[in-house]
Amino acid sequence: MRMSRALKGGLFKGVLFLSLLVGFLTLVVLLVDVFNDGLPFLDRTLLTSPPSGDPDIAGARPAILATIYIGALLLAFVVPIGVATAIYLEEYANKTRWYNRLLEINIQNLAAVPSIVYGILGLAFLVRGIGLGRVLLAGAMILTLLVLPTVIIAAREAIRAVPDSIRQGGYALGATQWQVVSRQVLPAAIPGIATGSILALSRGIGETAPLILIGAVTYISFDPTILGPFTALPIQIYSFLRLPQAEFKLLAAASIIVLLAILLTLNAFAIFIRNRYRRSW
Amino acid sequence: MSSIEPMTLGQIAQEHDEVETPKREVVFAVEDLAVAYASNVAIREVSLEVYKNAVTAFIGPSGCGKSTFIRCFNRMNDLVPSAKVTGNVLYHGKDLYADEVDPVEVRRRIGMVFQKPNPFPKSIYDNIAFGPRVLGLKDNLSDRVESALQRAALWDEVKDRLKESALGLSGGQQQRLCIARCLAVEPDVILMDEPASALDPISTTRIEDLMHELKREYTIVIVTHNMQQAARVADMTAFFSVDVAPDGGKRTGILVEYDRTSKIFTTPADKRTEDYVTGRFG
Numbered sequence: 340m341r342m343s344r345a346l347k348g349g350l351f352k353g354v355l356f357l358s359l360l361v362g363f364l365t366l367v368v369l370l371v372d373v374f375n376d377g378l379p380f381l382d383r384t385l386l387t388s389p390p391s392g393d394p395d396i397a398g399a400r401p402a403i404l405a406t407i408y409i410g411a412l413l414l415a416f417v418v419p420i421g422v423a424t425a426i427y428l429e430e431y432a433n434k435t436r437w438y439n440r441l442l443e444i445n446i447q448n449l450a451a452v453p454s455i456v457y458g459i460l461g462l463a464f465l466v467r468g469i470g471l472g473r474v475l476l477a478g479a480m481i482l483t484l485l486v487l488p489t490v491i492i493a494a495r496e497a498i499r500a501v502p503d504s505i506r507q508g509g510y511a512l513g514a515t516q517w518q519v520v521s522r523q524v525l526p527a528a529i530p531g532i533a534t535g536s537i538l539a540l541s542r543g544i545g546e547t548a549p550l551i552l553i554g555a556v557t558y559i560s561f562d563p564t565i566l567g568p569f570t571a572l573p574i575q576i577y578s579f580l581r582l583p584q585a586e587f588k589l590l591a592a593a594s595i596i597v598l599l600a601i602l603l604t605l606n607a608f609a610i611f612i613r614n615r616y617r618r619s620w
Numbered sequence: 621m622s623s624i625e626p627m628t629l630g631q632i633a634q635e636h637d638e639v640e641t642p643k644r645e646v647v648f649a650v651e652d653l654a655v656a657y658a659s660n661v662a663i664r665e666v667s668l669e670v671y672k673n674a675v676t677a678f679i680g681p682s683g684c685g686k687s688t689f690i691r692c693f694n695r696m697n698d699l700v701p702s703a704k705v706t707g708n709v710l711y712h713g714k715d716l717y718a719d720e721v722d723p724v725e726v727r728r729r730i731g732m733v734f735q736k737p738n739p740f741p742k743s744i745y746d747n748i749a750f751g752p753r754v755l756g757l758k759d760n761l762s763d764r765v766e767s768a769l770q771r772a773a774l775w776d777e778v779k780d781r782l783k784e785s786a787l788g789l790s791g792g793q794q795q796r797l798c799i800a801r802c803l804a805v806e807p808d809v810i811l812m813d814e815p816a817s818a819l820d821p822i823s824t825t826r827i828e829d830l831m832h833e834l835k836r837e838y839t840i841v842i843v844t845h846n847m848q849q850a851a852r853v854a855d856m857t858a859f860f861s862v863d864v865a866p867d868g869g870k871r872t873g874i875l876v877e878y879d880r881t882s883k884i885f886t887t888p889a890d891k892r893t894e895d896y897v898t899g900r901f902g
């Protein structure tokens with residue numbers, strides 16, 4: 340029997356809706372579960388105390404602080420390097436030169452390298468190679484490398500979206516290339532660059548594998564420093580979960596809420612910037 | 621206009637033709653110029669002189685290289701990697717393409733207004749101030765901005781909203797803003813590539829009136845598709861056409877005729893010009 344068109348269309352819509360439901364429900368179940376477990380433990384102790392063998396007084400303060408430090412360092416490293424690379428590739432590089440093409444292919448491929456590989460790289464070159472040791476700075480640096488391709492790609496797209504007529508207008512007024520780039524192209528590209536950087540940041544601070552590899556420690560009871568040993572929120576969650584007492588599972592759930600709150604705030608901020616500065620040329 | 625009979629282009633042109641142009645100073649002398657994009661020659665064998673305090677119009681069918689040609693005067697073609705300019709462009713007797721000439725310096729003296737208004741995504745004030753700022757002309761910036769807007773006949777419309785985005789202006793206002801932006805750096809010459817083609821008739825008239833005003837202080841070169849416009853504003857007119865190679869292959873722009881506008885529109889010397897201005901071609 341032949342299906343009528345309306346039926347086919349309806350069926351297709353149904354399939355699409357179901358697919359959407361899979362993603363949505365997973366998220367809801369996850370959130371409900373986490374909030375159910377974690378909410379009672381989401382208190383000042385979690386935010387202000389170091390971890391402890393006693394679940395009643397244990398918190399995640401060092402990990403939360405370290406995640407904030409890592410995030411700040413990550414941004415401070417990745418934005419200038421990523422934007423500078425993007426400017427070079429879009430505005431200065433002669434695309435017919437082989438080394439520029441090589442660079443481009445390289446960056447595209449780097450974006451697809453698994454994060455654990457970055458961890459190995461960090462261990463070999465940063466921790467041992469230049470002897471930085473298993474410190475927070477090394478963690479921030481390795482996460483920088485990890486998200487750098489994402490930032491470069493986002494910044495390039497933002498720069499490319501600036502219409503050429505703007506550059507021409509600048510040149511026609513006697514601006515130098517640097518003046519055109521710094522005063523016209525970059526300001527116009529900032530919303531796109533900011534959005535891309537924030538999304539990269541939230542990917543970076545959610546990472547666990549590379550940090551474990553370069554030796555983020557699971558039990559740290561003091562506030563982290565840039566050049567000291569550290570742990571990070573995802574690792575802290577993992578180590579809570581491995582402890583035998585049931586309360587630690589709930590503490591882990593509470594820590595997950597904190598991590599989610601940080602990530603969702605960052606993403607909301609990115610969306611806000613994108614909408615606020617959306618431009619029609 | 622009060623006449624019932626529509627005026628011919630020749631009459632329009634003669635209406636503002638100055639009786640006898642005194643010996644005009646030559647601003648640009650173009651000698652045997654050719655521009656190629658990679659191996660495609662867009663325009664070749666062009667020689668003409670552009671005079672001070674006059675409006676010079678370039679007309680001709682699409683693709684004959686008018687934009688390519690006008691971009692030679694401020695070295696905008698340098699920004700197209702494949703473009704190669706040969707021949708000479710002398711500006712007040714000096715070769716614009718000499719090795720020691722800095723194209724950035726050239727563009728400070730010779731401003732350009734584009735076909736599509738291209739305001740920067742900044743405030744009206746910052747748009748005008750951009751040029752002076754990059755040139756380091758920082759004192760009396762607001763006076764400069766005001767005077768540029770005055771001369772571009774835009775001041776009254778925007779004086780209360782200088783801090784607002786220039787993207788909120790109408791198309792015609794945006795184009796006058798671009799003219800003001802260009803005036804703010806006090807250029808010697810203003811190049812305009814079809815400045816009114818994206819505008820409504822009223823805005824177009826305003827821009828044309830403006831050109832009459834501006835030519836007292838500046839030298840103006842304009843590309844236009846609109847022959848009425850050329851007849852109305854230009855003192856000198858150059859007609860370009862496309863030369864198709866005998867085998868029907870390569871198309872190259874050439875200069876057919878260059879003369880006083882009144883002459884071009886009443887008694888052109890070349891048959892091709894006559895066909896074009898009377899609408900029999902292109």
Ligand SMILES: Nc1ncnc2c1ncn2[C@@H]1O[C@H](COP(=O)(O)OP(=O)(O)OP(=O)(O)O)[C@@H](O)[C@H]1O
Binds near residue numbers: 681685687688700702
């Ligand atoms: N950037 C470029 N790269 C390659 N070829 C170009 C470029 N710009 C123009 N051309 C070619 O040069 C020739 C002349 O183009 P140009 O834009 O100067 O013509 P035009 O007279 O201004 O036309 P129109 O009246 O349509 O604006 C065309 O054949 C065009 O394809």
Ligand SMILES: [Mg+2]
Binds near residue numbers: 686687688813
């Ligand atoms: Mg053109």
